[in-house]
Every structure is written in C-alpha cells, then in structure tokens.
Amino acid sequence: MSIIEKLQHKYALSNQGAKDMIKAFVACTLANMAQMMPVGMLYMMTADLLNKELPQNHKTIYIAGSAICIVLIAITEYFQYNATFFSTYVESGVRRRSLAEKLRKIPLSFFGKKDLADLTNTIMSDCAMLETASSHWLPELVGAFISTTLVVISLFFFNVKMAIAAIWVLPVAFIIVFTSRNVMHAVNKKASKYRVACLDGIQEALETVRDLKAYNAQDEYMTGLNKKIKAVESNSIFIEFLNAAFVCNAQMILKFGIGTVALVGSDLLIKNQINVITFFMYLMVVSRMYEPLQIALQNFSALISTDTQCERMDEILSHPEQKGTQKLSNKGYDIEFKNVAFSYEEGDSVLSDVNFVAKQGEVTALIGPSGSGKTTVSRLASRFWDVNKGSIKVGGMDISKIDPEKLLSMYSIVFQDVTLFNNTLLENIRIGRKEATDEEVKIAARLAHCEEFINKLPKGYDTLIGENGSELSGGERQRISIARAFLKDAPIILMDEATASLDVDNESLIQEAISKLIQDKTVLIIAHRMRTVAGADKIVVLKDGIVAEADSPEKLRKSGGIYSHMISLQMKSDNWKMA
Ligand SMILES: Nc1ncnc2c1ncn2[C@@H]1O[C@H](COP(=O)(O)OP(=O)(O)OP(=O)(O)O)[C@@H](O)[C@H]1O
Numbered sequence: 001m002s003i004i005e006k007l008q009h010k011y012a013l014s015n016q017g018a019k020d021m022i023k024a025f026v027a028c029t030l031a032n033m034a035q036m037m038p039v040g041m042l043y044m045m046t047a048d049l050l051n052k053e054l055p056q057n058h059k060t061i062y063i064a065g066s067a068i069c070i071v072l073i074a075i076t077e078y079f080q081y082n083a084t085f086f087s088t089y090v091e092s093g094v095r096r097r098s099l100a101e102k103l104r105k106i107p108l109s110f111f112g113k114k115d116l117a118d119l120t121n122t123i124m125s126d127c128a129m130l131e132t133a134s135s136h137w138l139p140e141l142v143g144a145f146i147s148t149t150l151v152v153i154s155l156f157f158f159n160v161k162m163a164i165a166a167i168w169v170l171p172v173a174f175i176i177v178f179t180s181r182n183v184m185h186a187v188n189k190k191a192s193k194y195r196v197a198c199l200d201g202i203q204e205a206l207e208t209v210r211d212l213k214a215y216n217a218q219d220e221y222m223t224g225l226n227k228k229i230k231a232v233e234s235n236s237i238f239i240e241f242l243n244a245a246f247v248c249n250a251q252m253i254l255k256f257g258i259g260t261v262a263l264v265g266s267d268l269l270i271k272n273q274i275n276v277i278t279f280f281m282y283l284m285v286v287s288r289m290y291e292p293l294q295i296a297l298q299n300f301s302a303l304i305s306t307d308t309q310c311e312r313m314d315e316i317l318s319h320p321e322q323k324g325t326q327k328l329s330n331k332g333y334d335i336e337f338k339n340v341a342f343s344y345e346e347g348d349s350v351l352s353d354v355n356f357v358a359k360q361g362e363v364t365a366l367i368g369p370s371g372s373g374k375t376t377v378s379r380l381a382s383r384f385w386d387v388n389k390g391s392i393k394v395g396g397m398d399i400s401k402i403d404p405e406k407l408l409s410m411y412s413i414v415f416q417d418v419t420l421f422n423n424t425l426l427e428n429i430r431i432g433r434k435e436a437t438d439e440e441v442k443i444a445a446r447l448a449h450c451e452e453f454i455n456k457l458p459k460g461y462d463t464l465i466g467e468n469g470s471e472l473s474g475g476e477r478q479r480i481s482i483a484r485a486f487l488k489d490a491p492i493i494l495m496d497e498a499t500a501s502l503d504v505d506n507e508s509l510i511q512e513a514i515s516k517l518i519q520d521k522t523v524l525i526i527a528h529r530m531r532t533v534a535g536a537d538k539i540v541v542l543k544d545g546i547v548a549e550a551d552s553p554e555k556l557r558k559s560g561g562i563y564s565h566m567i568s569l570q571m572k573s574d575n576w577k578m579a
Pocket residue numbers: 112344345350368369370371372373374375376377
C-alpha cells in the first residue's frame with residue numbers, strides 16, 4: 001500500500017485529500033525549518049560579538065539574512081496555513097458527502113445494527129475530529145518530526161556528546177505517550193458509547209415528549225437522561241486527566257534535555273572540548289527544538305485518540321455495498337420467490353423456504369399471523385435486504401444482480417409508516433416522481449382521494465405540513481403515500497397495510513382507485529384485514545417461515561385451512577365491534 005493509499009484508508013480521505021495532506025507535511029516541515037534560521041544567525045553574531053569585532057561584510061549578511069528570515073518565515077507560514085486549513089475544509093465536505101453516498105449503497109441490514117444517533121455522531125462529530133486531525137495534529141506532528149530529525153543530524157556534526165545530551169529525551173517522551181495508546185483506546189471507546197447513549201436519550205426524549213407528558217413520566221425519564229449526561233461528563237473529565245497525565249509527564253521529560261545539555265556542556269567546556277559559542281548554540285537550538293516537540297507530543301496523544309473515530313468511520317466505508325447491473329433484461333414483471341430463506345440475526349430464521357409467484361396483472365395478498373414475515377417478504381422483494389438462500393426474480397431476472405436504485409425504479413411502495421417531509425403538500429406528493437408537473441401531482445392526489453382534505457386547508461396544495469406530517473391525521477398521511485404511488489406509476493406495486501388507517505368510506509373509494517391503477521401491474525399487498533384481501537386474485541398465507549397455503553380466495557375459503565379460519569375470526573371480531 002502506498003503512503004497515499006494508507007492515509008486515504010486511515011483518515012477516510014479522498015485521493016486529492018491524501019495528496020494535500022502530504023503537501024501539509026512539507027509545509028509544516030518548511031515552516032519549522034524557517035523558524036530555526038534565526039538561531040544560525042544568532043550563533044554567528046554571538047561569535048562576532050565575543051571576538052569584539054563585527055566585520056562590515058558580516059553586518060550586511062546579518063541585515064540581509066534577517067530580511068530573508070522574515071520573508072521566508074512569512075512565506076512558509078502562509079504556505080502552511082493554506083495547506084492545512086483551506087484544503088482540509090474542502091476535504092471535510094468530501095468526506096461527509098462520501099459517507100452519505102456510502103450509506104445510500106449499503107444494505108438496510110447495516111442500519112438495523114446501528115442507531116441513528118450513532119450514525120449522526122459519525123457523520124458530524126467524528127468527521128469534525130478528523131478535520132482537526134488532518135488540519136493540525138498530523139501535519140504539525142510530521143512537520144516537527146522531520147524538522148527535528150534534520151536538526152538532530154546537524155547537531156551530531158558539531159559534537160556527538162552534546163547531541164546525545166540534547167536528544168535522549170525525545171524517544172523517552174514519545175514512548176511515554178505511545179504507551180498510553182491501549183489505555184486511551186479503551187477509554188475512548190467507552191466515551192463513544194456514552195456519547196451515543198446520551199444522544200439517543202436526547203433524541204428519544206424529543207420524539208416521545210407527547211407520550212412522556214401523557215403518562216406523567218417526564219421526571220422519571222429526565223432522571224435516566226441525567227444519568228447518561230453525567231456519564232459523558234465524568235468520562236470526559238477522566239479522559240482529560242489521563243491524557244494530561246501522560247502528555248505532561250512526557251513534556252516534563254523533554255525539559256530535562258535542556259538540563260542535560262547544560263550539564264554536559266559545562267563539563268565539556270571545563271575540559272576545553274567545546275568553546276563557549278558551541279555551548280551557547282546548543283542551548284539555543286535545544287530550547288528552540290523542544291518547542292514544536294511540546295506541541296507534537298500533544299498532537300501525538302490527540303492522534304492516538306482519533307483511532308476510535310477512524311475505526312468507526314472505516315466500519316461504514318469498508319462495509320460491502322449492494323451492487324448490480326443498471327441494465328434490465330426482465331421479461332414482464334412477475335415476482336417469483338424460489339426456496340427463499342432469510343434471517344435478520346444469524347440463527348433466528350424468519351423465512352425458511354418460501355415459494356410463490358406474484359403474477360403481473362394480478363393482486364397477490366400476503367397474509368399470516370403477526371410476525372410470520374409478511375413485511376419481511378416485501379422488504380426482500382424490493383432488495384432492502386438480500387436473501388440468505390434461494391432467489392427472487394422479477395420477470396426472470398434475479399434481483400440480487402440488479403442495482404438497488406434501478407430495481408426500485410420498477411416499484412411503487414406504500415409503507416406502513418409514512419414518512420412526510422416539512423414541505424408543501426404538492427412537494428410531498430411529488431416525491432413519487434420528481435419531474436412530475438403540478439397537474440400530474442394533482443391527478444394522483446385526486447385518485448388517492450387526497451383532494452377532499454387538501455381543499456379544506458387554507459393554502460390547499462401549497463400548505464406547509466409540519467415535520468413528518470405531524471399536522472395530518474393518520475388516514476391523510478396514508479392517502480398522500482398512496483398518491484405518491486399513483487404518481488410514480490411503476491409496474492410493480494408493494495403495499496404494506498396501505499389501508500390500515502382509513503375509515504370504511506375512504507377505504508372503499510381507495511380500493512376502487514387502486515383497482516384502476518393496478519391494471520396490468522404486479523401487486524403485492526400485505527394486509528391483516530380480510531376485507532382488504534377478499535378482492536385479491538391470489539392469497540399467499542405465510543406461517544412458520546413457509547407458504548402454508550396459496551390459492552384464490554374462494555378456493556382457500558372452501559378448503560377450511562388457515563385463511564378460512566382467519567375469515568371466521570375476523571367476522572367474529574367485526575360482529576363484536578358492531579354489538
Ligand atoms: N429489522 C429487524 N431486525 C430483526 N428482526 C426483525 C426486524 N424486522 C422484523 N423482525 C422480526 O422478523 C419477524 C417477522 O417480522 P415481520 O415484520 O416481517 O412480520 P409481519 O408478518 O409483517 O408482522 P406484523 O403483521 O405484526 O406486521 C418478527 O419476528 C420480527 O420481530
């Protein structure tokens with residue numbers, strides 16, 4: 001792996017970002033070296049002053065040298081600023097975009113294991129941390145390392161004993177910080193967990209504020225949340241303390257270097273092995289050399305702490321993507337499940353051997369007891385998850401070979417949980433097909449019987465609905481979701497409890513509209529209520545991970561199996577409600 005590739009992998013950088021980081025290393029090294037130049041001049045000047053004469057040509061050298069030093073320091077500082085700051089912020093945007101892009105391409109199973117607060121934390125806080133790491137910590141550390149190495153080499157040319165007296169502290173100081181690695185890694189992992197738990201708690205409190213109020217559970221909840229906040233607080237203090245303990249000790253060791261240079265220098269001076277100017281120069285160089293190293297030690301320690309963030313980022317970036325062809329070669333839109341087995345968690349099978357065909361031009365209804373896997377079947381059919389065994393084909397084409405976004409272009413999906421955005425009603429329906437005209441949106445809304453409630457709103461289609469449609473009733477939200485499906489007009493329609501929140505009048509109106517829409521389409525409906533599925537062409541009954549029955553509603557009713565049993569239960573329940 002080249003240095004560029006290593007940097008890209010470790011700090012989630014783009015190719016350009018890794019190249020910019022190398023530029024920043026060079027810039028920091030040059031800036032440190034430029035800061036050393038006045039020391040050389042001072043050395044020469046001291047020699048002249050001790051000789052009690054300042055030759056004219058030396059005067060010119062000092063004046064010109066000082067001007068050159070000022071210009072060089074200004075140029076290298078500017079170069080360093082440019083290389084570290086500006087490119088870092090550009091790279092930070094690239095990093096966040098590539099993370100978001102990656103999240104689009106990884107299967108939903110990944111999101112099942114991660115919660116939203118954790119992902120938000122990675123995209124915002126971890127990215128911000130890496131932003132500082134790549135703008136300051138790493139370039140300054142590498143710059144200090146290279147410039148110090150060059151200075152150390154030159155120190156050996158003057159006097160080996162003095163050089164050793166000056167540099168013995170370097171490995172000791174860095175080893176002290178390096179030994180903190182394992183401890184810091186463990187506490188940072190813990191800190192990350194506490195932070196995510198706290199963010200989760202805050203998010204949950206905001207989302208459930210209505211229920212907490214309704215059940216007078218606010219105080220109890222706040223006590224729990226306070227505990228989470230306290231855990232973050234005390235853990236952060238502990239990390240700071242631990243960090244300071246290692247870094248301060250290492251920085252203190254670094255200071256011993258000045259002492260040993262003074263001691264060894266005095267001894268060599270007495271023995272006449274060095275002159276006063278060399279002694280003075282060593283004292284000047286070490287005091288100058290340790291300054292960037294003090295910061296380098298802090299940066300080194302901070303970089304060790306970013307290991308946890310890098311790991312979290314890498315977990316997302318290296319997660320296998322769902323890939324597939326963009327070219328569709330399906331013949332028609334029959335959906336065929338063949339020997340499909342699936343589990344969300346290993347060893348906890350949801351579907352063991354599912355076989356059925358949902359034909360184009362027919363309505364196939366999935367029914368079965370709660371938890372039998374109906375929603376799972378619809379998720380697999382749209383490749384939100386990939387099957388563990390067997391295959392799912394659309395028009396003869398294995399969907400695991402189709403690019404997920406391309407596959408979804410063939411589907412209109414009406415979910416149980418309708419997501420609405422804080423935008424106008426018109427735009428919320430237009431999500432079904434971004435390029436649809438206003439007129440097309442309105443036709444779809446009419447078909448889904450949305451106009452009845454839209455026309456009653458003060459601004460009609462231009463009414464802003466609250467975040468996630470909080471100002472709409474459950475039935476209205478579902479009708480918008482159905483309108484989106486009408487608008488998309490895709491050849492395959494997946495409906496999950498599409499009519500669950502509609503009153504009887506609206507439900508029959510929608511059923512009527514749906515029957516117009518589904519002509520020549522493949523329709524897979526999941527519904528609990530037997531009334532919803534009575535008009536289906538085929539009923540597939542799921543139970544214990546397999547298809548227990550599959551046939552037309554009439555035949556299944558007569559067969560006296562699970563479906564007919566569910567019908568009689570539903571009738572009893574309806575009679576009970578009427579009574
Ligand atoms: N994201 C998930 N991670 C883990 N297990 C899950 C997940 N989603 C569903 N399950 C489990 O898979 C099983 C089937 O769930 P599914 O939602 O497909 O059933 P269903 O028949 O649609 O249920 P219902 O009629 O109650 O909506 C259940 O045991 C459920 O707990």
